[in-house]
Amino acid sequence: MAEEIQSWPLNPSRLNHRSDEENPVFNNIRKERSNKCFVYVFTAIVLQSIFILVFALVVLRPKSPSVKLRSVTVKSLRYTTSPLPSLNATLVAEISIKNPNFGSFKFENSAVSFLYEGKQINGKKTVKGNVSARETKRFNVSVEVRSSRLSEKQNLVNDLNSGIVKLSSLARIVGKVHLIKILKTKKTKEMNCTMSINLKNRTIKDLLCN
Known part of the structure; x- marks a missing residue:
């Protein structure tokens, strides 16, 4: 007797669906990372400016000629x-x-x-x-x-x-x-x-x- 072979429908792979609309979690992560990167860069610039100013006022303190x-x-x-x-x-x-x-x-x-x-x-x-x-x-x-x-x-x-x-x-x-x-x-x-x-x-x- 011939064996019956049962076929199962293949489900669409979820790995191929990466749109922002279908993956709001990824979209939020990107935004958070972008905001954190901006904050880090801005903080670094501010700290560098403060360091330069303090260095100029303390170490390079202007003296009268x-x-x-x-x-x-x-x-x-x-x-x-x-x-x-x-x-x-x-x-x-x-x-x-x-x-x-x-x-x-x-x-x-x-x-x-x-x-x-x-x-x-x-x-x-x-x-x-x-x-x-x-x-x-x-x-x-x-x-x-x-x-x-x-x-x-x-x-x-x-x-x-x-x-x-x-x-x-x-x-x-x-x-x-x-x-x-x-x-x-x-x-x-x-x-x-x-x-x-x-x-x-x-x-x-x-x-x-x-």
């Missing part, structure tokens, strides 16, 4: 005691600026003044420039000194007759330290000096700064 008046040279000199006392001179000051920071120091609208008995005797003189990181740079500043800017000249007569005219100078350097291209910190440095002009040999002596 060091300013020195290295020398003053008398380029030209004219003076007289009669009929009215007068002193006209061109002074060339050599100033050095040391930048101790790991970023450049850019300064502008900085001023150099010369004074006689506390009164400014030169016109407004501004200087600007840039000092690279960990560098010392020298600048020459030419200043015109005129006693005509003084209202009281009695003491000037005595100084001219003695051959020694005492002056003081003030340099105020204002600029910004640039760190990692995003952090800019304003720094100001002042320097006060005293000196004497020897009228006979046209030289500067007793130059002292603090």
Whole structure:
């Protein structure tokens, strides 16, 4: 007797059906993974920015530059005691600026003044420039000194007759330290000096700064 062979209908394989509509669980998993990935990347960026900022403020803490008046040279000199006392001179000051920071120091609208008995005797003189990181740079500043800017000249007569005219100078350097291209910190440095002009040999002596 022939054996009866029973056939069974094949069920469609569920592994072949991967649509999002039929598999909402997979769709939700993808969304959760995508959201977590965005959160991780955003958190990493924020932490990196905080680390850079803290590193710049603590480790690379901006410092004020060091300013020195290295020398003053008398380029030209004219003076007289009669009929009215007068002193006209061109002074060339050599100033050095040391930048101790790991970023450049850019300064502008900085001023150099010369004074006689506390009164400014030169016109407004501004200087600007840039000092690279960990560098010392020298600048020459030419200043015109005129006693005509003084209202009281009695003491000037005595100084001219003695051959020694005492002056003081003030340099105020204002600029910004640039760190990692995003952090800019304003720094100001002042320097006060005293000196004497020897009228006979046209030289500067007793130059002292603090």
